[in-house]
Amino acid sequence: MQKTSLYQKHVDLGAKMVPFAGFEMPVYYSNIREEHLAVRNGAGMFDVSHMGEFILKGKGALDLVQAISSNDASVMKIGDAQYTCIPNDDGGIVDDMIVYRLDEDKCSDGEKAFMLVVNASNIKKDWDWISSKNTFECTMTDISDHSGLLAVQGPQAVRLLQTLTQVDLTNVAFYKFTKGTIAGIENVLISGTGYTGSGGLELYVHNSNLEKLWDAIIAIDGITPVGLGARDTLRLEMGYCLYGNDIDDTTSPIEAGLSWITKLKKTADFSSKSIFKAQKKRGYQQKLVGFKVDDRRVPRQGYPIFDEDMNLIGKVTSGTSSPSLEVPIGMGYVNKALAKSGSKIKIQAGKKVLKAEVCKTPFVNTDS
Amino acid sequence: MNIPDNLKYSKEHEWVRVEEGNIAYIGVTDFAQSELGELVYVEIDTIGETIAKDEVFGTVEAVKTTSELFMPLTAKVLEFNPALDESDGDNPGLINEDPYNEGWIVKVEIQDVAELESLMDAAAYGELTA
Numbered sequence: 001m002q003k004t005s006l007y008q009k010h011v012d013l014g015a016k017m018v019p020f021a022g023f024e025m026p027v028y029y030s031n032i033r034e035e036h037l038a039v040r041n042g043a044g045m046f047d048v049s050h051m052g053e054f055i056l057k058g059k060g061a062l063d064l065v066q067a068i069s070s071n072d073a074s075v076m077k078i079g080d081a082q083y084t085c086i087p088n089d090d091g092g093i094v095d096d097m098i099v100y101r102l103d104e105d106k107c108s109d110g111e112k113a114f115m116l117v118v119n120a121s122n123i124k125k126d127w128d129w130i131s132s133k134n135t136f137e138c139t140m141t142d143i144s145d146h147s148g149l150l151a152v153q154g155p156q157a158v159r160l161l162q163t164l165t166q167v168d169l170t171n172v173a174f175y176k177f178t179k180g181t182i183a184g185i186e187n188v189l190i191s192g193t194g195y196t197g198s199g200g201l202e203l204y205v206h207n208s209n210l211e212k213l214w215d216a217i218i219a220i221d222g223i224t225p226v227g228l229g230a231r232d233t234l235r236l237e238m239g240y241c242l243y244g245n246d247i248d249d250t251t252s253p254i255e256a257g258l259s260w261i262t263k264l265k266k267t268a269d270f271s272s273k274s275i276f277k278a279q280k281k282r283g284y285q286q287k288l289v290g291f292k293v294d295d296r297r298v299p300r301q302g303y304p305i306f307d308e309d310m311n312l313i314g315k316v317t318s319g320t321s322s323p324s325l326e327v328p329i330g331m332g333y334v335n336k337a338l339a340k341s342g343s344k345i346k347i348q349a350g351k352k353v354l355k356a357e358v359c360k361t362p363f364v365n366t367d368s
Numbered sequence: 369m370n371i372p373d374n375l376k377y378s379k380e381h382e383w384v385r386v387e388e389g390n391i392a393y394i395g396v397t398d399f400a401q402s403e404l405g406e407l408v409y410v411e412i413d414t415i416g417e418t419i420a421k422d423e424v425f426g427t428v429e430a431v432k433t434t435s436e437l438f439m440p441l442t443a444k445v446l447e448f449n450p451a452l453d454e455s456d457g458d459n460p461g462l463i464n465e466d467p468y469n470e471g472w473i474v475k476v477e478i479q480d481v482a483e484l485e486s487l488m489d490a491a492a493y494g495e496l497t498a
Binding site for chain 2 (some may be wrong): 016027028032229232233297298300320321323328344349350352
């Protein structure tokens with residue numbers, strides 16, 4: 001089992017540590033609900049250093065990104081970040097990721113540089129997949145082992161972090177990034193991204209500086225340490241997909257509601273492009289939807305979903321008790337006829353059948 | 369981890385407190401509530417039923433997980449703690465705050481007192497969760 005360089009910090013803070021994607025990670029420090037609400041109403045910090053980072057550099061770097069990514073990286077400028085997925089050849093998803101177009105300070109003429117940030121559980125699979133597609137003039141480097149990542153999230157996150165830096169953080173727009181000095185640490189990649197829907201930043205640093213950065217941020221009054229438990233409830237309230245739950249090797253980005261990052265009109269070819277085109281043309285068979293449960297029982301991954309006449313129509317991919325709404329919510333695949341908001345569905349929880357209603361996501365409206 | 373001496377324990381992390389004769393209270397242990405995390409709902413749909421040892425008598429929902437409750441010994445369910453019941457106190461967090469007292473889950477009538485012998489004492493349960 002791997003540990004991030006903050007392992008001892010988490011233990012000292014009283015975190016409950018659990019195995020996650022091959023790492024010992026904090027699931028919560030106090031409890032999930034309090035940490036969740038701290039992020040929704042104030043600010044919280046997550047250690048997400050288990051995430052994987054690859055650097056792609058060379059004259060063919062853009063070509064490689066374009067070949068593996070469903071989104072269109074050709075429109076990215078230096079300082080842009082872009083959410084996308086890596087389709088496989090069978091219409092499924094190898095992983096979802098964020099692509100950063102890096103500066104070209106260390107590049108020769110004509111070279112470009114990108115950083116791909118991928119899920120911890122998929123680092124090896126992604127590396128092998130991307131390598132297999134690398135027929136371009138592009139060098140790949142896996143920097144996961146020495147990259148630290150802190151997500152500082154919440155409506156107060158930017159204001160509170162500002163006390164540690166001369167960089168004007170209000171200028172780091174959504175899905176933009178810059179580099180600068182924070183808490184005396186140079187060259188922090190400051191990214192306007194996150195997985196909570198409550199605003200904030202993500203900070204990439206070399207592992208050797210991770211403890212120093214964590215200590216400086218956690219010392220700020222108003223920033224709570226937050227574990228992966230609340231990370232999951234926060235993302236689910238926003239209807240964000242989690243790889244391994246809502247999307248995987250067998251799910252289509254079109255059916256998962258990720259058409260907005262599947263650019264079928266982009267010039268470059270990418271895996272499964274023709275499959276996705278056909279799906280879009282003839283219409284999908286099933287769709288990932290959000291639903292609210294009219295019961296106190298909580299839907300969980302794998303529970304079957306039925307229509308009102310108890311015909312099996314799909315399964316739950318994610319579920320929780322929403323800390324913000326105080327009702328059970330979930331996501332799952334249903335057939336097209338029942339994908340509309342307001343459709344009545346039923347969910348089997350053990351021996352009990354729960355009533356639920358398909359609803360729009362995000363479940364929660366945040367200001368950011 | 370708090371493991372009171374005066375209770376009996378099951379391997380499924382329930383405790384039994386015998387009140388008088390064959391009347392007992394059942395709840396989940398401090399270890400169990402800590403593993404489950406913050407509880408949001410307790411469902412007991414077996415009131416009035418006699419539940420065999422190791423059979424399910426209810427369900428607890430935490431934010432992160434769902435867990436069934438297993439009867440530590442054959443017993444008839446007499447009462448569901450009103451402080452937890454959604455139609456009454458509706459405060460499942462009591463199980464987290466005070467698992468052995470305010471957070472008791474059901475009051476039961478034990479069918480065969482000899483079955484108590486099959487449960488663990490505090491020392492044995494302490495070893496199980498060490």
